[in-house]
Amino acid sequence: MIDLTQHLKILLASTFSLYLKTQFFHWNVEGEEFIQLHEFFKNQYEELWSSVDDIAEKIRSLDSYSPGSLGRYLELSLVTDQTKIPNSRMMITILHDDHIIVKNQLNTCISLCEEFNQQGVLNFLAQRMEIHEKHIWMLRSLIKK
Numbered sequence: 001m002i003d004l005t006q007h008l009k010i011l012l013a014s015t016f017s018l019y020l021k022t023q024f025f026h027w028n029v030e031g032e033e034f035i036q037l038h039e040f041f042k043n044q045y046e047e048l049w050s051s052v053d054d055i056a057e058k059i060r061s062l063d064s065y066s067p068g069s070l071g072r073y074l075e076l077s078l079v080t081d082q083t084k085i086p087n088s089r090m091m092i093t094i095l096h097d098d099h100i101i102v103k104n105q106l107n108t109c110i111s112l113c114e115e116f117n118q119q120g121v122l123n124f125l126a127q128r129m130e131i132h133e134k135h136i137w138m139l140r141s142l143i144k145k
Helices: 002-028 034-061 070-076 088-115 119-143
Strands: none
Touching: 002 034, 002 070, 002 088, 034 088, 034 119, 088 119
């Protein structure tokens, strides 16, 4: 069960990092598609933000403590930190790739839920998977010319 909670902590940190990066892009996007991307990124970061609390509570429901500091998130996150402001097309590509990273972490957590017979957590993670798959599809569609 320790493996599951550890991977959920990685999922939490990666989701928080993706949330923060998406909001960063929302604030700083420029160009001809500004209005559309500004709103698009807002919808994504709001959805990601709402999931952070739910992931942390799943960790607690498994009798483990949820990380909550920026330093710990930096240690655990599979989503890399973003300090430079890329152009809008690169923002879309970066977010696309980061959602795939989170989706892969979800797959790992789902496999562990099956191994440890954690159906409630599994159901929650399956819903998260659907959301990330939709984000990936939308971002992939924006990348295409």
